Amino acid sequence: MKELTFALIGNPNCGKTTLFNQLTGSNQHVGNFPGVTVDKKEGRVRSHPDVVVVDLPGIYSLSPYTAEEVVSRDFLLHGNPAGVINIVDATTLERNLYLTLQLVELRIPTVLALNMMDEVRANGGYIDVAAMEAELGIPVVPISASKNEGVEELCSRAIRAAREKALPRRVDFCTGEVHRAIHSITHLVEQKAELAAIPARFAASKLAEGDPLMADSLHLTESERHLLEHLLSEMEAAHGMDREAAMADMRYTYIEKLCAQTVVRPGDTKEQLRSVEIDKVLTSKFWAIPIFFGIMVTIFFLTFGLIGPFLNSIMEEALDLVALGLSGALVRWGVNPTLRSLVLDGAFAGVASVLSFLPTIVTLFFFLSLLEDSGYMARVAFVTDRLLRRIGLSGRSFVPLLIGFGCSVPAIMATRTLASERDRKMTIRLTPFMSCSAKLPIYSVFTLAFFPKHRALVMCCLYFGGMLVGIxxxxxxxxxxxxxxPIPFVMELPAYRLPSPKSVLLHMWEKAKDFLVKAFTIIFVASLVVWCLQSFDFGFNPVDDSSRSMLASVSRLIAPIFIPLGFSDWRAATALVTGLSAKEAVVSTLSVLLGAGDAELPTLLAGFFTPLQAVSFLTFTLLYMPCVAAMAAVKREMGGWKAAVSLMAQQTGVAWLVALFVYQGGRLLGLG
Amino acid sequence: MTLEELAVGSAAVVTTVGGQGALRKRLLDMGLTPKVTVSVRKIAPMGDPIELTLRGYTLTIRREEARKIEVRPL
Known part of the structure; x- marks a missing residue:
């Protein structure tokens, strides 16, 4: 039988992801919609391998304003789905059905999944499913996605509707002046809509709302636009509301009537009441911020202090064993030393450096999924919104930025949960200015060498300096x-719910896989390149003295760039270059090049830089382009190398300017 | 009066929704339409945004937006 593709669509927080996971299990593939960095999740239904489900972004309306709304609309109109599964939260039905009324205008077989029916029932509520079906003209299936109830029936009803091409039986939900206007507009644009392959009724509704995209996609002529305007002005005058408000009012009025007939809702549900109680503490005037920072400190401690290092040490031991075995084998097979070094110091070290990010990512995303799925993340946005508004972001960006202090890679990956593409891109650009934990060893050595009495103060200055430059x-x-x-900050605060272990695990797995697949090649190649540059001269002869390597030659070439910043020595430049593979490498490179053991490095550094030069070097290190792993994440989340390279260039430029300012300013003040 | 001026804990009926473009459309899409009953539940710890309840759910909007919504107190 022919393969069927369904679009799964619904509001944010309605259990869409849970349903998608129930349907597809781990048969998922995550990609991007073309041209934008909006998640496109696809998966095959476990019980029906010939059925593919595309998980569209969570949206409230088919408006044309956000990237999420536009890609959903485009997919429904031009992606030829055989059917639509519209999932709604039955505990907040009124708002959820608003999208449904727009979906049925699309002339696609549609099934309505009433999710969270267990909560409705537990609360003594009741929904007359048969009456709702009759009223809406589409199959309605009560389900509980988290308990996997009704999901199988939903599948079979959706498949039947798609195979029988059963279109929604009703599209008309309007009365009075709006009704008249929509009918006249439908008539007016019928042919144009057919040419553009857009359902006439949907086109008419969108035109009636004053949707700017629709008039263009229909290629309306000047006179048609004129007539349209006339019809709409008439409607506005008669209805006493402007077109946008009139259309929203028309839909909500219908929904109110429908709910009055079919839904018994004895007040707020248990979950909603519980949320109000929880919020009396979590978003209270005095406790909200201390509790939030308490939670974040705990997560940081567990990720970077406890679980991460524990997992890392297990992995390192395993890797050491493999390296030992590999090295023994290579010696036994009589492989020459250069090739042996390529395999061990180049390839294997590359693999190890990729894997070293994994424990952090897995642990951090475990906690982040808990925060997101429980509903707490929305509260964080509510509490911190005011802080970020000045720079044109919303509270939603706060957590990703905060994670940047741990590691930029998961921080950049975490921007996926932001509601708009604009906020995502802007947050990604700011994240690397939050000083990541890999830079700490650099600060530690330098402060010990130059400011042994004021180490904490200097480190604080660096952290706050990074934040200030970010702002x-x-x-x-x-x-x-x-x-x-900016995309308006109009956000739902969903009821707190226990996260489903399945969703949390799948999310972790997805992020880990994503990182490994996408980052492996880039980090791996970068490590090999750095190894080659370090180990050979330009004649590709292996070098013993690192000052004769290609890396040294390249560094000598770029070193003059740093003269205005006060450090022109090629060894400083080399350290910065190797720092691109991982920031900790700045310290290890300097100690190799200065011929120092770990203990002597601070003493040697104190002779190598003046304090002002050291501050300038630290400033540059704080701000310059992130490591290759972070770049791989940027490339993935910003949708291409062009954006990633521009970010690299901008950050390095900013770093250069700020370090210049620090060094030359310091000299003017007579500190040099 | 505007929704911004509505005291915490009190309810009102929306009369007009001001503003324009994406923002206004979003407010309407979320159910903040003329005639709907809305109440203010809370103000965020830093004084902004505000937490509303309407149509059986909880919504937060910034004061700036709330200022554009005219209401008639109940």
């Missing part, structure tokens, strides 16, 4: 590249 850069972005209206 200034954010202000700059807000007024240049990201100018224009």
């Amino acid at each position: 200034l850069y954010g202000l700059l972005l807000k007024n240049t590249a990201f100018k224009g209206n």
